[in-house]
Amino acid sequence: MAAEVVLETARLRLRRFTPDDVDHLVELDSDPEVMRFLTGGRPTPRATVRDEQLPRLLRQYDAHPGLGRWAAEDRDSGGFLGWFALDPSDDGTQAELGYRLRRSAWGRGLATEGSLALVRHAFDMVGVRRVWAQTMTVNSRSRAVMARAGLRYGRTFHLHFDDPAPGTEHGEVEYELLRSDWRPSSPGTR
Template identity: 75%
Template sequence: MSDNRILLETARLTLRRLTMDDVDRLVELDADPEVMRFLTNGAATPAATIRSEMLPRLLAQYDRCPGLGCWATLDRFTGEFLGWLALDPSDDGAEGELGYRLRRPAWGHGLATEGARALVRHAFDTVGVRRVWAQTMAVNDRSRAVMARAGLRYVRTFHLTFDDPIPGTEHGEVEYELLAGDWPGVRQEWDAALRAR
């Protein structure tokens, strides 16, 4: 498949640029209370917010920081929209914040880890960032597991104040990171594991 909107492909996934045609897909994704549980306590993102605020901001990132941004994540073989994976750029483009949001049927199959690892490799080997990091609620065990399997290491737990806290907020937020200096060792581990298969 030759398409300049495609960032990369893995064994099971295609990551491509989002477009304004993805509004309905993103609305459906954020309408699942379980998908949004640790973000909004299950509240959906309004379609108008996705159309007028979120997507225009995400689309602008592609040109501002080439190789970084939020990528529609598709089943490589069927083309089905599964959700998104992201490396949101810092203001200077030297860091990427790893993120992922997949539809519930895609959970539990290692797809978030597969896509996250591909983005981490891309971030260091192609873009040349100095750091990839991520954060989530301390109680979000599934997301924390993806971060760890993507090579990121726990850095800290911190507490934020919210006007309308959701259950689990009292346990804080956690931050994970992988620095450019530590990447060669992680890459070596991954490559050795692939060769051993």
């Protein structure tokens, strides 16, 4: 049985994860460059993906319909590119925008394309009141995606990590977009 497709853009297909996606997620998180701003380049252990992360993602689909984390595939080839997320707040009125793509997908505008589509989905289909995203201050590429998706810089803050990634000393940034400030664009969703 095929996984449920949540939305499509000109070049992306976002679908629900399935238990068969363990290898995709392990491979994605095994690339030190992909994980650079998340764990300092350390991979996520397979057992963590299989026994903790993926089961949590699958449970989220029923708890907050229309929100969650989805596998991103190339619309033409069907190849796994990474994931996009609208991770729900506890009450489902807010969603954290997120994305993690393979290096082969970088620099092609896919993060912006998927993010624009999800912002539209969050406000038009789900009806959240706020979409927000966070990254390390030094992650300029991710910050640019957030801005192109319509989110605005909100704050810089500092967290404590026992084993911080390089650049942590500069803090984290949060971007946000409120429903009342959102202006629909045309991200090409179908």
